[in-house]
Amino acid sequence: MNGLQTLPAWAEILVAILVVLGSGLALIGSIGLVRFRSFYERVHAPTLGSTLGTASILLASIAFFSLTRTRPFVHELLIGLFVTVTTPVTLLMLVQATIYRDRLEGRDPLARREDES
Amino acid sequence: MTRWLPSPLASATLIAIWLLLNQSVSPGQLLLGALFGFVGPLLLRRLDVPPPRMRRPGAVLRLAGLVIVDIVRSNINVARLILRPEGRRPGFVPIPLKLRAPLGLATLACVITAAPGTAWVSYDPGDGTVVIHVLNIGEDEDWAAIIKGRYEGLLMEIFE
């Protein structure tokens, strides 16, 4: 493990907390994927891992590599950019596809709302 | 200028991403990046995408800050809901919007979907009503007012 020995103690704890926080959020999001009962509820679950989870692991990586000065943190910025741009687009498309398929099967999830109004 | 370089912002972004991916500023990479920066926006124009018109960088920064704060807050809320799902009330919420700019609507859709706990479901261009799905509609929370109050004004300021 190169570089692990050269970190000051506070930085090590900071990076450790960020890594555990990020992976914990990813796990909670995936648990939601298993626990929730309908598709429209499950759509909310993976965003936990892809927003704050990714952000905190990327921050850990940036902190680690800029403190040990082993390499520039360019890749983290690019990954962060791509993930923030792509996640909402994939989820939006999936929701559109689901609504389309639900309507084809005659189960419009929004129909109830239109009856009320 | 506008004919051969329709969108300087997109060109600059493409060059920057190319150089970052290669992690070098050698003349060869600069030349290749410049080529992509030149060709990319020309291809984009073929797709008939409306050119981005962003005014008020101050409002853009304020929106970014607001989105980050909201995402952190809703992450905590949704994590709590997943670990303890009793008493949760999911549902669809209709929101009448005054915002009509396509780019503004696209930004709003991305923000609402990216924030855990809310997801953009459908938009009716006729009366400008958007339907969002909310993971937990609280007892007395007015989601339409929350979304309109927090984002719509800023987005109209930026895109209209």
Added chain:
Amino acid sequence: MNGSVLGWALLIGQILIALAMACAAFRILKGPRAQDRVLAMDALYVNAMLLLLVFGIGSGSTLYFETALAISLLGFVATVAMAKFLMRGEVIE
């Protein structure tokens, strides 16, 4: 204690993300409908990318980050293609 706290944290992180991937895999297998599987697939991609990032911190190698970058982009393209397929039954129109 130098190195050991971070070493433990990286190990815990890897275990948590592996569990997350198992949850996503469970949803892929269980369904019940195609869109549930695609959604779980997307979550699996994101988790795999995070796992690679944690590996990268542990090893200090750039290679993991290149791979994570590639996975994040491939996952996006794959999920969009599948969502498109669900909507129309054809990927390319």
